[in-house]
Amino acid sequence: MVGTDKAGKKDGIVELARRRGFLWQAFEIYGGTAGFYDYGPLGALLKRRVEDKWRDFYRREGFYEVETTTISPREIFEASGHLESFTDPAVVCKSCKSFFRIGETVNVGLKCPECGGELEAAGEFNLMFQTRIGVSKGESDERAGRKSEGYLRPETAQGIFTNFQRLLRFNRDKLPFGIIQIGKAYRNEISPRQSLIRLREFTLAEVEVFVDPKEKNTHPGFEEVKDRMLRMVPGDGQEEEKSIDEAVRHGIVANEYLGYHLARVAEFLEKIGIPHDRLRFRQHHRDEMAHYARDCWDAEFLSERYGWMEIVGVADRGDYDLSAHASLSNVDMSVHADAAKITPHIIEPSYGIDRILYALLESSFDEEQVVSEIRRVLRFKREIAPIRAAVFPLLNREELKHKAREVFQKLRDAAFLIEYDDAGSIGRRYRRQDEIGTPYCITIDYQTLEDDTVTVRERDTMKQVRVPIGKLKEVLA
Amino acid sequence: MVGTDKAGKKDGIVELARRRGFLWQAFEIYGGTAGFYDYGPLGALLKRRVEDKWRDFYRREGFYEVETTTISPREIFEASGHLESFTDPAVVCKSCKSFFRIGETVNVGLKCPECGGELEAAGEFNLMFQTRIGVSKGESDERAGRKSEGYLRPETAQGIFTNFQRLLRFNRDKLPFGIIQIGKAYRNEISPRQSLIRLREFTLAEVEVFVDPKEKNTHPGFEEVKDRMLRMVPGDGQEEEKSIDEAVRHGIVANEYLGYHLARVAEFLEKIGIPHDRLRFRQHHRDEMAHYARDCWDAEFLSERYGWMEIVGVADRGDYDLSAHASLSNVDMSVHADAAKITPHIIEPSYGIDRILYALLESSFDEEQVVSEIRRVLRFKREIAPIRAAVFPLLNREELKHKAREVFQKLRDAAFLIEYDDAGSIGRRYRRQDEIGTPYCITIDYQTLEDDTVTVRERDTMKQVRVPIGKLKEVLA
Numbered sequence: 001m002v003g004t005d006k007a008g009k010k011d012g013i014v015e016l017a018r019r020r021g022f023l024w025q026a027f028e029i030y031g032g033t034a035g036f037y038d039y040g041p042l043g044a045l046l047k048r049r050v051e052d053k054w055r056d057f058y059r060r061e062g063f064y065e066v067e068t069t070t071i072s073p074r075e076i077f078e079a080s081g082h083l084e085s086f087t088d089p090a091v092v093c094k095s096c097k098s099f100f101r102i103g104e105t106v107n108v109g110l111k112c113p114e115c116g117g118e119l120e121a122a123g124e125f126n127l128m129f130q131t132r133i134g135v136s137k138g139e140s141d142e143r144a145g146r147k148s149e150g151y152l153r154p155e156t157a158q159g160i161f162t163n164f165q166r167l168l169r170f171n172r173d174k175l176p177f178g179i180i181q182i183g184k185a186y187r188n189e190i191s192p193r194q195s196l197i198r199l200r201e202f203t204l205a206e207v208e209v210f211v212d213p214k215e216k217n218t219h220p221g222f223e224e225v226k227d228r229m230l231r232m233v234p235g236d237g238q239e240e241e242k243s244i245d246e247a248v249r250h251g252i253v254a255n256e257y258l259g260y261h262l263a264r265v266a267e268f269l270e271k272i273g274i275p276h277d278r279l280r281f282r283q284h285h286r287d288e289m290a291h292y293a294r295d296c297w298d299a300e301f302l303s304e305r306y307g308w309m310e311i312v313g314v315a316d317r318g319d320y321d322l323s324a325h326a327s328l329s330n331v332d333m334s335v336h337a338d339a340a341k342i343t344p345h346i347i348e349p350s351y352g353i354d355r356i357l358y359a360l361l362e363s364s365f366d367e368e369q370v371v372s373e374i375r376r377v378l379r380f381k382r383e384i385a386p387i388r389a390a391v392f393p394l395l396n397r398e399e400l401k402h403k404a405r406e407v408f409q410k411l412r413d414a415a416f417l418i419e420y421d422d423a424g425s426i427g428r429r430y431r432r433q434d435e436i437g438t439p440y441c442i443t444i445d446y447q448t449l450e451d452d453t454v455t456v457r458e459r460d461t462m463k464q465v466r467v468p469i470g471k472l473k474e475v476l477a
Numbered sequence: 478m479v480g481t482d483k484a485g486k487k488d489g490i491v492e493l494a495r496r497r498g499f500l501w502q503a504f505e506i507y508g509g510t511a512g513f514y515d516y517g518p519l520g521a522l523l524k525r526r527v528e529d530k531w532r533d534f535y536r537r538e539g540f541y542e543v544e545t546t547t548i549s550p551r552e553i554f555e556a557s558g559h560l561e562s563f564t565d566p567a568v569v570c571k572s573c574k575s576f577f578r579i580g581e582t583v584n585v586g587l588k589c590p591e592c593g594g595e596l597e598a599a600g601e602f603n604l605m606f607q608t609r610i611g612v613s614k615g616e617s618d619e620r621a622g623r624k625s626e627g628y629l630r631p632e633t634a635q636g637i638f639t640n641f642q643r644l645l646r647f648n649r650d651k652l653p654f655g656i657i658q659i660g661k662a663y664r665n666e667i668s669p670r671q672s673l674i675r676l677r678e679f680t681l682a683e684v685e686v687f688v689d690p691k692e693k694n695t696h697p698g699f700e701e702v703k704d705r706m707l708r709m710v711p712g713d714g715q716e717e718e719k720s721i722d723e724a725v726r727h728g729i730v731a732n733e734y735l736g737y738h739l740a741r742v743a744e745f746l747e748k749i750g751i752p753h754d755r756l757r758f759r760q761h762h763r764d765e766m767a768h769y770a771r772d773c774w775d776a777e778f779l780s781e782r783y784g785w786m787e788i789v790g791v792a793d794r795g796d797y798d799l800s801a802h803a804s805l806s807n808v809d810m811s812v813h814a815d816a817a818k819i820t821p822h823i824i825e826p827s828y829g830i831d832r833i834l835y836a837l838l839e840s841s842f843d844e845e846q847v848v849s850e851i852r853r854v855l856r857f858k859r860e861i862a863p864i865r866a867a868v869f870p871l872l873n874r875e876e877l878k879h880k881a882r883e884v885f886q887k888l889r890d891a892a893f894l895i896e897y898d899d900a901g902s903i904g905r906r907y908r909r910q911d912e913i914g915t916p917y918c919i920t921i922d923y924q925t926l927e928d929d930t931v932t933v934r935e936r937d938t939m940k941q942v943r944v945p946i947g948k949l950k951e952v953l954a
Contacts, residue, residue, distance in 0.1 A: 021643065021647045024640060024643060026545065026546050026549075026636070026639075027549065027550060027552070027553065027639060028639075029639055029642075029802060029806040029808040030550065030552040030553070030639075030805075030806055033550050033610060034611075035610075035611075036546045036548065037546075038543065038544065038545040038546060038636060038640060039543060039544040039545070040543055040640070040643065040644075040647065041541035041542065041543055041644075041647055041656075043543075043544070044541075044542045044543050044544045045541075045542070047544060048542070056892070059894070060889070064518035064521075064522075065518065065521045065522070065525070066515065066516060066517055066518060066520075066521050067515065067516040067520070067521045067524060068503065068515040068516070069503050069513045069514075069515060069678050070547070070661060070678060071513065071606070071629075071663070071677070071678055072503075072504065073504055073507065073510050075504070075507040076504065076507070090612065099611070099612050122612075125612055129548070129608045129609070129610075129627070130608060130609070131606045131607060131608045131629070132606070132607070132665075133510060133512075133606075133665065133677065134511075134512075134576070134665065134666070134667065134668075134677075135567065135576050135599075135602055135665075135667055150606070152548075152608070159503075159515060162503075162504060162505075162506055162507075163501060163515060163517070165506075166498065166501060166517065167517075167518075170498045170517065170518055172900070179518075184547060184661065186548070188609075188610065188611065188612075189611070190611065190612055191611070200548070200610065200611075201546050201547060201548055325506060328507075329506040329507055331506040412537070415533070417536070423649070
């Protein structure tokens with residue numbers, strides 16, 4: 001495991017991700033715009049696989065998915081508190097007029113990192129992208145202006161909350177139930193200089209679980225998850241690895257519902273390939289919590305490039321949102337339970353899909369010395385690898401190519417994502433597939449023409465075995 | 478086939494879609510905003526099924542998917558021509574200040590449909606949602622203002638075009654190749670009164686095929702599709718049903734590439750359940766074509782509610798987009814082919830997913846008299862039905878419920894989307910599933926406890942057969 005040092009390795013994955021079509025800076029032909037990235041063909045496949053796994057994971061909880069709009073009118077964020085509280089403090093350079101977010105490395109009193117000029121406080125900036133819905137004559141008229149104000153959502157959750165009564169009816173008026181949503185969300189960052197992880201446009205996968213507040217301490221599935229081990233950093237304590245059962249019993253995690261979902265988050269992340277030893281759960285301090293949260297735990301990934309970074313947030317939002325919408329809209333958001341009317345509480349695991357993809361790329365990336373060369377390989381779990389297998393003719397001869405295309409077609413018809421490659425030496429073709437994390441390379445040689453067997457080479461071990469063509473589907477499945 | 482007349486039936490589907498959780502007007506608790514709809518749990522499932530089928534359909538062409546940003550800076554739409562040409566003419570009422578789009582039913586000279594006031598021309602309105610990226614001190618300064626201008630994309634295509642050189646390299650510098658993308662797009666409609674089909678936020682599924690202009694007349698897969706029959710309305714001729722081969726040979730369709738993709742569009746739409754006799758292909762007249770198109774055919778669905786409506790557009794964009802981006806960005810967009818440099822042409826099938834879903838709902842909806850009742854049923858094809866099967870205990874008895882839950886769990890573990898229902902009479906439960914288009918209802922009764930067989934009732938025929946539990950997966954697959 002040598003080749004390059006750590007600094008080289010962490011740059012290596014960024015270079016590979018760009019070169020092989022995972023992740024591209026958007027609008028690069030026009031110089032690029034900070035905070036916007038595009039997924040190339042392999043990145044989009046990886047993203048789809050992770051999203052599909054996620055969807056399947058929460059569907060098994062019995063949760064249904066919805067898809068709500070990304071643009072919302074002003075009222076939504078008036079009620080949700082985002083108009084007032086979703087802000088960052090900024091400083092501006094007196095001389096070059098660049099804006100910076102306060103915190104991290106920049107502060108009033110320091111010099112401008114761009115030109116060395118003097119910085120001054122520039123107030124709080126709201127982080128929502130604003131737009132205008134439709135046209136209205138009276139745009140100078142304040143009331144008409146407000147009516148047409150629209151915002152790009154900073155979280156997908158509000159689209160679920162505003163449909164709460166319909167969703168409750170869909171669930172036949174019974175609590176608890178869960179709703180999931182995957183979709184774009186937006187933060188108009190002041191200065192997104194850590195470009196890969198601080199995006200202005202990103203994908204969230206959110207779960208909103210509506211629960212009777214009296215039942216937060218008895219989750220019917222807790223028994224199933226209780227022994228899962230989590231590395232935890234409580235707000236007022238020190239890091240320790242413990243079972244979720246212990247964490248709930250000792251009051252480190254406030255209730256079984258929150259505990260259950262923390263355990264499920266850990267399960268999902270490890271299932272798709274985030275290494276257990278690069279994952280921890282950190283409780284927010286009171287002063288860093290979002291305005292709607294009563295309690296919040298971040299699942300953090302230890303990045304070689306960025307240090308500990310949040311990839312999932314698990315919040316107890318209490319009745320904040322439903323009460324706020326009920327009050328602003330005058331629509332009842334309560335539920336009849338036990339001869340009383342209660343407003344449900346909301347437990348919300350919110351996954352940052354782009355950061356999870358970055359974490360998967362970084363932690364799967366490996367470089368090793370093989371004979372006189374450096375082999376770069378993405379050690380993706382088989383189920384999330386963009387391409388399941390590649391099919392090669394050993395040599396560039398018509399009879400081998402013909403047979404290889406036949407095998408390729410057969411596997412593709414079985415709904416696997418397969419590549420065909422006949423360009424360059426066999427060694428070079430292996431290296432191309434290693435770089436994009438393809439678990440299997442299938443080679444057609446002259447023996448294949450005689451006995452219908454092929455060689456299957458496994459990515460991680462580089463071992464080759466001979467397999468009858470009729471058994472390939474089984475090997476790949 | 479009676480029950481209600483046509484007017485009743487077309488309203489019936491809208492009522493059902495809302496009541497059963499397919500499609501909801503967004504922000505209804507705040508009075509709603511025209512042009513915005515949310516997908517409820519069943520609508521989101523249906524949408525996912527159609528998108529997955531689409532993805533799979535084009536992947537089999539060897540096309541890769543990308544995912545690019547929904548916000549873009551000004552330059553993109555300067556080059557694409559949308560800033561200048563993506564506009565609608567409007568009129569405004571002098572008295573109530575309501576705006577209307579010219580065309581359809583409203584015109585200068587007529588009276589305001591809202592208040593009867595006088596209408597006057599209000600100029601051309603750009604249909605893109607505008608926003609501002611980041612903060613910049615110099616917002617009064619025109620140059621700085623322009624630099625931070627952002628727009629929500631009106632089509633997903635531009636994100637593919639701006640990455641053209643990278644995509645070409647991904648395809649190892651060879652033409653032709655195809656790239657697909659599914660994602661949100663936006664049109665800030667002036668007055669979206671036909672709310673279900675004229676949305677301000679919608680989903681497009683787009684295919685961009687890059688081809689050497691000299692090769693547009695020889696598509697390698699044309700032989701495979703040539704006998705497909707299409708009902709066609711050429712720009713200057715009359716409606717006729719003919720094979721795509723005939724249409725290309727007679728010059729009704731300009732080239733094989735366009736012909737091939739028209740045939741594929743028809744194939745896909747019929748495959749997911751759009752009836753052949755409610756589908757036609759209409760060529761645009763010169764004056765209705767988008768600014769970038771050389772030729773354009775719309776696949777239109779005959780709606781009982783809206784008449785013929787576009788659901789897919791298939792355009793020959795020529796070299797318009799690549800040449801425009803090359804010229805504004807000064808980045809080379811040509812391809813080395815036959816010892817010359819050429820700019821590829823683009824053939825683009827662009828699917829309006831929301832309208833296709835509406836078309837599926839409308840054309841699947843049926844009402845029929847069964848004994849003394851009206852049965853409402855969505856006759857979805859099995860592969861796109863949101864729920865594959867429902868499992869019922871015949872009676873509300875613990876031993877039957879226990880067995881039913883066992884069967885439910887088993888089928889769910891086999892990755893089918895299954896519902897469990899034990900509420901109300903068996904007849905009522907059948908009706909609930911008919912309304913959401915579930916192909917199979919599985920009932921557990923006392924015979925099940927003896928011999929492990931269940932009844933399977935098929936949605937369309939309402940026939941019941943007895944099936945061993947061990948064979949259920951096979952029946953459902």
